[in-house]
Amino acid sequence: MNGAESLVGTLAAGGCEVCFTNPGTSEMHIVAALDRQTRIRSVLALFEGVVTAAADGYARMTGKPACTLLHLGPGFANGIANLHNARRARVPIVNIIGDHATFHLKHDTPLQSDIEALARPLSAWLRTSRSASEVGQDAADALLAAQCGGGQVATLIVPADLAWLEVGKIAPIAPAPNLPIPSSTTVDRAAKMLRANLHTAILVSGNALYGGGLAAAARITAATGARLLAPYPITRIERGSGRAVIDRIPYVPEQATELLREFRQLILVGGMSPFSYFAAPGRGSKLTPADCEIFSLAEPQQDCAGALHALIDALSLRGSSAALLEKKAELAIPHGDITLPGLATAIAATLPENAILIDESMTSGRGIFAATRGAKHHDVLVNTGGSIGIAMPLAVGAAVACPDRRVLCLSADGSGMYTSQALWTMAREDLKVTTVIFANREYTVLRREFANLGIGKPGPQARSLFDIGRPNLDWVALAKGMGVPGRKVASLEEFGNALQAGYESQGPSLIEVPV
């Protein structure tokens, strides 16, 4: 058994089932090892930004790490932007990066770079294998590290000669540690805050946004009158009929401030205090009122759901009911000209039961979260780190993770151009993803920020840098170029019909919506 086989064998033994990859020459022995086993499915992407976000999407839906296999420093570098998002999402990912053979490094050949330096800022755990006999143990350590703290990016660099030397061995797998729950003092403090007669919000993250954690949060807010909130960046949230009533803090600082104005107490569960994404001249970054007491019930690396169950006990709420959304009357697909509210209604009306909704629709989609509040049960995944270009590859990962669920992927045109290569992987793997491109032909967020910053009216050069409609991007052609059938719609009815056709097809499809 060589080092590569011990690597792959250990990952498989540890429950890793998928490898998203774009390998190169220095990873050929690892490719050969993947080739000789059947427990890990290899999924090829044509660009590493797709690889890393697909691993993120897979982890968000399964709670388990996928591995990525990346080619040297530059291959890893192409995946950094979406690893930035994955780091913010707190998901488990194991990156395997090949390096030159150790004896080759002294020649500083063209593809050489300082891989550790590139990987360090993104990786909670980072190691370069030092001997072929230890590669298996390195893989086991990486797997364990990825599953600590609620989910982390672990990166293992494997020099080519350590992959090919015949001294590898499969390492034993350590069980992933349970997440710690907060102390009873902390829980009692939160309980006391909820018993006070003050406007209180509970801002939940992590595993308190779905399943039992979210149900617990809904029981607490029903019993105490506190308001349940989600942050703007959300790794995964369960929504729709039968699920908790929960509002999301808006992206626009003025809207967020307005929402938070009434609260005198804010209890954080696994997240950070809300601040604006960006600073602006003469404006503070803080979104909560000055006299709002902020208390953290659970830190991000703790068990948010467990913290809420402990809080239920502390509040003696066992058996109490939750504030849940009732099933809405079926919505009809709207008719007429395309409007942003109409698109949101059409999405809410057609969303299939148990769908996964990926939302990177940026400014065009700001009404969708509200519109889908009472839609059929679904999960929503959004951009957690603000690095644009995540939607389509995240959809790849979610669809690989959940082959029985329909994935609706909403992307702005500007962000979509970052990682459109994901469409090819959707076609290759027959993934049931319906991608909607909101084609407003500009970086609207930048035009608005320019106006908000008080810099004056944009002139020709600035306007040109916000305008991505010259030439116009033809998304139906781009999708065709990558093997995905697409159509452009001209009315809300056409849009609704295209969505339904997408949900019924056996593979991916794309809908371009001029907005």
Place this chain on the structure above:
Amino acid sequence: MNGAESLVGTLAAGGCEVCFTNPGTSEMHIVAALDRQTRIRSVLALFEGVVTAAADGYARMTGKPACTLLHLGPGFANGIANLHNARRARVPIVNIIGDHATFHLKHDTPLQSDIEALARPLSAWLRTSRSASEVGQDAADALLAAQCGGGQVATLIVPADLAWLEVGKIAPIAPAPNLPIPSSTTVDRAAKMLRANLHTAILVSGNALYGGGLAAAARITAATGARLLAPYPITRIERGSGRAVIDRIPYVPEQATELLREFRQLILVGGMSPFSYFAAPGRGSKLTPADCEIFSLAEPQQDCAGALHALIDALSLRGSSAALLEKKAELAIPHGDITLPGLATAIAATLPENAILIDESMTSGRGIFAATRGAKHHDVLVNTGGSIGIAMPLAVGAAVACPDRRVLCLSADGSGMYTSQALWTMAREDLKVTTVIFANREYTVLRREFANLGIGKPGPQARSLFDIGRPNLDWVALAKGMGVPGRKVASLEEFGNALQAGYESQGPSLIEVPV
């Protein structure tokens, strides 16, 4: 004048004429400053991998730095792979990266990252501005640093509040230093080697590959019988009739070893001793014979052309003639089925006078360098760092630099999918670039390396990871999607005609060639 205006004003005063960019919110004041002046042209790209390689292409053709304007850590990260190539190309580039306002950093909001850590491995010079009044001086220092050592990547991080504070001032511009030439001892040693009766090769890089430097090299080899060689990775080389007879060391190690076998002396001019790109089990990385003496006449950061002129003096070769290629009889466009040699001949036959040929055709294009040996005068730019996905954005930069020259951009399909967004910028800027996609529908280099490494026959998973033809990429559709007219050709004659039509058109075009 705010910090952003002092930044832009200083860059303009220092001769920076182009800014390749994809800005974000934190760069809006710099966008406003670009907007309010007319000396720097802003060129938008839809992905930062295009931005950085375009700056590289611009620098290769002008010898001057363009600036890039990038959005925070993730925006920079997307440009790293092609900065890796630019670093190896030793070209001058000034990266400007926006950061959050200094007072906002403590909140660790979603887009925050350690930008310095990401930029350090790529940057010969790196600074974060510390005060708005110093941003102008920081820009001047960055410009100077970029022009040192023959060309370097200089990176300046500008926090948003330092861009908007009204205390900026334009900084004085220091002249770029002259490159040092080697000592007379070193030159005399090289001269002595050339007078010895031994098989000798001169391996030239940097500014010895074009203009007066290359002419000097050709005179030396004509007089001494030494063979003139270029490395496989070339920043820029001048070729065709009337230019030097020069051979390129092949990528394939066995072919390189064969070429270098006869030499007992190798004189390096601005480059490194040749090694294989990758190591393999049981094979050394060294490509030169064990008994070949290797001597460096000029280091990469020295003046290669100046070193050769000094060598001419040391050899008393003033007024001697050079070994130059004669003008060949006009080649006819070949007819018949598409073959790799036929494609190479068609390219050589049609290449217009003074063209710029960008070559990232990978395995499909290995005959092109030989075939274009006696073509009309042209420059060739290739991938210098081995990070694939450079051709189309490099063509953008070369075409912006040289609006009066035709650019032929040769890309493999696999590498082309990394940064195909460059097509959109070609269309937007009406760049006279003819892009040829060699569509062999696989990562051929990986299939070959897998076979060469002695791992055995690839099974289904490995074969699948080399196969990018399932589904097939339709490059004509992809080009249409980004506003570039394309056609797919089925014969050599069609290919030749499509090339000629491309050279005659007023903007970009794309030719897909199934190979």
